[in-house]
Amino acid sequence: MRAVMYHYVRTPDPALPHLRHLHTDDFVLQVDHLDRTEGLARAEDVLAWLDGGGPLPSGAVLTFDDGLVDHHDTVAPILAERDAWGVFYVPTGPYRSGTILDVHRIHLLLGRLGGADLLARLRAAAASEGIDLAADDRWAGRYVHQDDRPAAEAKRILNYEVRDDDRARLLDRLEADLEAEGVADRPTVDDVYVRPDQLRAMQDAGLTIGSHAVTHRVLARLAPDEQRAEIDDSFALLDEATGGLPWRTFCFPYGGADTYTDVTEDLLDAAGSRFGFSVDPRPVADDDRTHRRQSLPRFDCNRLPHGAARGA
C-alpha cells in the first residue's frame, strides 16, 4: 500500500499564472495509472489492517490536503465516477476566523506574482516594517529541491523563519499593496476552501474527512497544550460540520519528520485518531501499523507518473 498526497488540482487560472498545481487532466491520468498498476485501496481494508483483522492492503490511498475548493469541485466528481475512495484533510481555522490561512495567502501571492517578484516585495516590506529576515539555519533544508529558487526562499522565510505575528504583518502589507495597485482584491475564505456543507456532502458520498489541525502551524513548534487544542478543536468542528465523523484520521501540517514529535503522536492516539500521515516517500510497511500509525509515510504526487506540477 502506498499513500499519495495532493494539494491543488485544477485547470490553469489566468489570474494565478504561477500557482503550482496538478492539472485536472494529469490527475485523471495518474489516478487511472494507479488504479491499473496497483489498484486503489478501500477504507474498510485499511481499517481492518490497522485493527489487526486483515493483511496490509495493496493499492494506493489518495489523500488531499488543505480543504481546498478544488477537492469538492474537481476531485470529488472524478473519484465518484470511479467509485474510488479519498481522504480529505481539512484545516478548520478559516471556518471560525473567517480568514484565509497564512500558508494559502502565500500560495496566492506566489501564484499571482511569481517567486522573484514576491521575494523582492517581501524584502522591501520587511525593511519598511522593521522586520529582520536573517536566515535561520534550522530550516535551511526546506524546499531545497524546488527549481524556482526565489519562490523557495520566499516560502522558507514566510513558512518557517519569521515569527507568526511578523508573518501576518508582512502578508497584510503585501496584499494591501496589490489591492492599492489595482492588481488583485483580497480573496475570501469561500474562494479558497470547501464550505462546511460541502464537507458533509463529500462524507455522505463515501469520502473521508480528516483533520489537518486548526491553524496549519508547525506542531513541533507548539507547546503540548497548544498541540492538543489544535487536534481536539479541529475534530470538534469537523464533527459539527459533517454531522459526525464516523472515525478520525489526521495529517500533520507540512508533514516532514521535523514538523511533529512523539508528543504529537501520543496526543493523536489519545484523541482517537485511527491513523495519520506524514510526508515520507516510501510505501506503507506492515510494521508501520504498530510503530507509527499516526505518521504513516506518503508520497507527493509529483514523484509518480503524470504528477508533475504545472506553474512556477
Ligand SMILES: [Zn+2]
Ligand atoms: Zn497542508
